[in-house]
Amino acid sequence: MDCLFCKIANGEIPSTKVYEDEKVFCFKDIAPITPIHYLIIPKEHISGASAITAENSAVVAHIFEVAAKIAKDEGISDGFRIITNCGENAGQTVNHLHFHLLAGVKMGWGVEAVNPVE
């Protein structure tokens, strides 16, 4: 399958690795929007949040465990945000489930509407 994040998870395409275990891979976002901006992905290909099922959802809980561990290791437990964009209107650009871990700046709360939804 021609999937950018599958290739990053298996080392075919280089990335700056933050964490890896048998189920997940975490690496630095190539275009960070906050001082700390990591992506946490399952090694198994899941196209996005709308493809989470009873069969594959355990990895999502594991991703949140890993996020908490990374936050502790990075000293950001007092303030971080986890986001997953699902579908075109939400701005998903890579069709492999990924969770953005953002930290290092005081964040506001809002949704920037780029274009009105038809």
Ligand code: AMP
């Ligand atoms: P999204 O727009 O939510 O689908 O997020 C995709 C993210 O992947 C964006 O924040 C991109 O900056 C990031 N990205 C795209 N290509 C790479 C890459 N080769 N290495 C690291 N991050 C990437």
Ligand code: ZN
């Ligand atoms: Zn993939």
